[in-house]
Amino acid sequence: MKIDILSLFPEMFEGFLKTSIIKRAIDGEVVDVKVHDFREFADNKHKKVDDYPYGGGQGMVLMCQPIIDCLKTLVTPDSLVILMSPQGQTLKQQMSQKLSQYQHLIFICGHYEGFDERIRDYVDIELSIGDYVLTGGELASMVVCDSVIRLLEGAIREASHADDSFSDGLLEYPQYTRPYEYDGNVVPEVLMSGHHENIRKWRLKQSILKTYHKRPDLLEERQMSEEELEILHEIQKNN
Numbered sequence: 001m002k003i004d005i006l007s008l009f010p011e012m013f014e015g016f017l018k019t020s021i022i023k024r025a026i027d028g029e030v031v032d033v034k035v036h037d038f039r040e041f042a043d044n045k046h047k048k049v050d051d052y053p054y055g056g057g058q059g060m061v062l063m064c065q066p067i068i069d070c071l072k073t074l075v076t077p078d079s080l081v082i083l084m085s086p087q088g089q090t091l092k093q094q095m096s097q098k099l100s101q102y103q104h105l106i107f108i109c110g111h112y113e114g115f116d117e118r119i120r121d122y123v124d125i126e127l128s129i130g131d132y133v134l135t136g137g138e139l140a141s142m143v144v145c146d147s148v149i150r151l152l153e154g155a156i157r158e159a160s161h162a163d164d165s166f167s168d169g170l171l172e173y174p175q176y177t178r179p180y181e182y183d184g185n186v187v188p189e190v191l192m193s194g195h196h197e198n199i200r201k202w203r204l205k206q207s208i209l210k211t212y213h214k215r216p217d218l219l220e221e222r223q224m225s226e227e228e229l230e231i232l233h234e235i236q237k238n239n
């Protein structure tokens with residue numbers, strides 16, 4: 001996959017691209033990430049990228065020209081152009097899975113008050129990472145890139161994300177590692193049993209239990225299997 005990011009603050013991405021799984025994915029050519037400072041595309045003498053809003057009001061608005069000219073050097077028929085904005089649809093795991101299927105993602109990160117509305121004509125989707133306002137789209141684009149890159153083949157072991165929270169509409173079951181006892185708390189006996197079917201059933205029940213208590217909205221959206229419905233009914237009876 002190829003990822004291009006348009007930002008006025010490329011330095012914000014340095015730590016992100018040089019650390020841990022993302023660095024490994026770049027080094028292993030699983031993904032190629034380039035950050036472009038669209039100020040370099042401003043066609044005015046002072047490299048200005050924003051201007052006062054027509055009609056008056058607070059703050060500055062990002063102009064079309066630098067962003068669109070930068071975008072035109074990158075876009076191909078395989079590209080998906082994503083505008084990061086609090087007005088976009090909220091990122092969910094399903095969207096990350098969908099994005100991970102593309103050959104080329106282009107992210108536009110705004111800063112300051114907002115974009116000239118006409119920039120939206122050049123965009124395929126608008127994404128938000130939640131109902132709060134950040135100082136710019138940079139952190140938000142890193143969140144999206146992180147959740148997409150880890151799904152790419154070769155980024156992490158395939159099995160590592162099969163059980164992720166949300167990957168099948170449920171929260172992940174509880175995990176334990178050594179020591180067996182910590183501060184008087186011991187690991188559930190079933191996990192020590194080596195009995196794979198009992199472990200599978202226990203984990204499924206724990207996933208449903210966690211989702212029931214923490215994110216009941218997810219259960220409403222989900223098509224449950226017969227086995228899962230049985231577990232859910234038992235949980236509902238006992239609560």
Ligand code: ADE
Pocket residue numbers: 084085086127128129130131132133134135136137140
């Ligand atoms: N830019 C500013 N706030 C944002 C948010 N919540 N999501 C995506 N981009 C943003």
